[in-house]
Amino acid sequence: MKKYFIQTFGCAMNQADSEKINMIFLQSGFIKVTNWKQANVVIFNTCSVRQKWEDRVFGLSEEIFRYNTENNTDILIWITGCMVRKTWINKQYLEDNLTRDKNKSKKINLLNNKEGIFNYDDKLFPRMWDKLDFTLRIEETKYLPLMLTHILWEAIGNDSKFDDYLKSKQLRETPSQANVIIQTWCDNYCTFCIVPYTRWWELSRTHKEILEECVDAVKNWAKEITLIGQNVNSYWKQFVDKKLWNSEKSTWNKLEWKSPFRELLDDINSIEWLDRIRFTSSNPHDMTQDILDSHMELKNNCNYLHFALQSGSDKMLKRMNRKHSYSDFRKQVEYLRSKDPLFSISTDIIVWYSWETEEMFQETVQAFKECDFDFCFTARYSVRKGTLADRMYPDDVSNEEKARRWHILNDLLLKSIQKRNKLMIWREEEILISWEKDEQFHWRTRNFKEVFFNKLEGNKIWDIVTVKILSLDEFVLVWEQV
Ligand code: SF4
Numbered sequence: 001m002k003k004y005f006i007q008t009f010g011c012a013m014n015q016a017d018s019e020k021i022n023m024i025f026l027q028s029g030f031i032k033v034t035n036w037k038q039a040n041v042v043i044f045n046t047c048s049v050r051q052k053w054e055d056r057v058f059g060l061s062e063e064i065f066r067y068n069t070e071n072n073t074d075i076l077i078w079i080t081g082c083m084v085r086k087t088w089i090n091k092q093y094l095e096d097n098l099t100r101d102k103n104k105s106k107k108i109n110l111l112n113n114k115e116g117i118f119n120y121d122d123k124l125f126p127r128m129w130d131k132l133d134f135t136l137r138i139e140e141t142k143y144l145p146l147m148l149t150h151i152l153w154e155a156i157g158n159d160s161k162f163d164d165y166l167k168s169k170q171l172r173e174t175p176s177q178a179n180v181i182i183q184t185w186c187d188n189y190c191t192f193c194i195v196p197y198t199r200w201w202e203l204s205r206t207h208k209e210i211l212e213e214c215v216d217a218v219k220n221w222a223k224e225i226t227l228i229g230q231n232v233n234s235y236w237k238q239f240v241d242k243k244l245w246n247s248e249k250s251t252w253n254k255l256e257w258k259s260p261f262r263e264l265l266d267d268i269n270s271i272e273w274l275d276r277i278r279f280t281s282s283n284p285h286d287m288t289q290d291i292l293d294s295h296m297e298l299k300n301n302c303n304y305l306h307f308a309l310q311s312g313s314d315k316m317l318k319r320m321n322r323k324h325s326y327s328d329f330r331k332q333v334e335y336l337r338s339k340d341p342l343f344s345i346s347t348d349i350i351v352w353y354s355w356e357t358e359e360m361f362q363e364t365v366q367a368f369k370e371c372d373f374d375f376c377f378t379a380r381y382s383v384r385k386g387t388l389a390d391r392m393y394p395d396d397v398s399n400e401e402k403a404r405r406w407h408i409l410n411d412l413l414l415k416s417i418q419k420r421n422k423l424m425i426w427r428e429e430e431i432l433i434s435w436e437k438d439e440q441f442h443w444r445t446r447n448f449k450e451v452f453f454n455k456l457e458g459n460k461i462w463d464i465v466t467v468k469i470l471s472l473d474e475f476v477l478v479w480e481q482v
Contacts, residue, residue: 004030005039010047016179016228018045019170046081048194051382065131076133082198084135176434176462178217183229191321191388204236224276232279234286236260262290269298282307285323304448308348312367313360344447346375351405353381354393368412374420424469433463453479
């Protein structure tokens, strides 16, 4: 049997996409392996947000290419995800095809008819050329069995059942948790971000389809559901007139009427046997009152929210084409913490985005002090090819200077993690055991604090157990099972 290896980089959306890819490979008769040297096909589901992740993909591809050459093997490399702008197949398969028999070449003709399937001009390829066998954008995953059938010269799966990428099912990595995609792609065009160029227009799945998938996940033992999207609280936005959306947003609270996302949360909350709902990512400018309140009003909606501030400076937010101000963001944080002091907030920040002055940076420092984040993904800015910033804003600051600002924020973050974690001491918390490693169980509290505790006789994955928080070991909470 053919074997595949998959490595995922980046966000929860990419993790969910990889779960779909797993399903396609397994239903097509492949076996998953954990060492790429044993695989016939290696898949990199990539992220363009960080340069180091792109470099890792280039490095691994080089390594596989060398291994193939030295050992006379033929491990195929498929790249998908955010590094891919255009679909492409290695030239040799196209040329080989012309000399092969007519019946089989129907496959390639079919592919040829797909618009843009053979592009040689993506910036990815001159760099990788022969090392890369093919790329598909994530929404084109449905062509995967067809591509493999052509490349491997044997019938691979039946692609018709994967025709709609969003509907194709996922093979969950951790069955106690389900990542359910509700919305995908993004039309916000933040100037630093590549997502609007790597994926299509913002698209939401129907309420019915999502609800059915959640019910199905719970029937298959999921106790925690994470709703995934580039921008979850703009769920269904593409079907509503933009002006209407913006003017009605302020009325979406439980007294008047609800946002489409809140209606979805209400229905998911009432699924029997479900214990936890989370969602990511949220954008502060599309956050509505009814979604903030859902954390307090829906018993399964956890007291944790990840939403990206990016900078504490309004001037910088404008340059980034973010549509919220720092005070909008801060009000939302304060509201949630006023209702529940243990409410965890994590965020994303970019340091040294183009022309970030010391004054702008100090506004971000101030935001850190005021918001007491439970966690932050702090990125040192590096320009992403193809973004608006690539054309408009220089990335001309030394790495040392970027590191200096990064360390200032990191030191503040460590202090706020300590401060926030101290609030948890002596509390009893429910943990959903999700995975085990080295004789320890792992997972998180409802407010997303990570937990490791020794395996006890009688406990197993999927159990919900109560632990007591005893102390703080620098930043890490120390627990015992009650
Ligand atoms: S909201 Fe901005 S940062 Fe987030 S995916 Fe869309 S364009 Fe990118």
